[in-house]
Amino acid sequence: MAQMTFRDFVGAVMGSDLARAAEVLEALLSLDKTAAAAAVAHFQKSMTDDPGFMGKAMGLRTAVTSGSDGEIAALLGDCFGLTGAAKDGAVATLRKQYPA
Numbered sequence: 001m002a003q004m005t006f007r008d009f010v011g012a013v014m015g016s017d018l019a020r021a022a023e024v025l026e027a028l029l030s031l032d033k034t035a036a037a038a039a040v041a042h043f044q045k046s047m048t049d050d051p052g053f054m055g056k057a058m059g060l061r062t063a064v065t066s067g068s069d070g071e072i073a074a075l076l077g078d079c080f081g082l083t084g085a086a087k088d089g090a091v092a093t094l095r096k097q098y099p100a
Contacts, residue, residue, distance in 0.1 A: 004028055006061065013044055025080070029090035035082070042081030053079075064098045 004024050012021035021043075022036040031039060046053045057079045063071040072091050076082045082090055 010057075013040065013047070018044070028093070029076070029080075029082075029086075030093040031082075031086060031090065035086045039080035039082060043079060046079065064094050069095065069100075 004027050006028065009021055009024040009028065012018070012024060018037075018040050021040045022033065025031055025036040025039050026033065029036075029039070043057070047057075056075070060072070060075045060079060063075050069091050072094060073087055076087050076090050080090075
């Protein structure tokens with residue numbers, strides 16, 4: 001099975017398959033089901049309410065490949081509403097996939 005990507009996540013959100021979007025986030029960010037569902041809801045609301053949101057969300061790719069852990073953490077908070085241990089774990093997971 002191919003590795004899931006944020007493109008898979010956005011495709012699921014755009015297709016209104018929120019359960020699939022949550023599954024993708026569980027895999028991408030090592031979130032539990034509850035945190036993943038909340039992250040999907042946050043992302044979807046932000047996408048609807050903020051016209052500039054998708055530009056910020058796309059910045060996550062740059063942060064993951066060339067930014068600092070602080071930049072990644074800030075975007076995970078802004079884009080997915082992650083805080084505390086969930087955010088720290090997601091940064092660690094992304095760093096394993098995309099070492100600095």
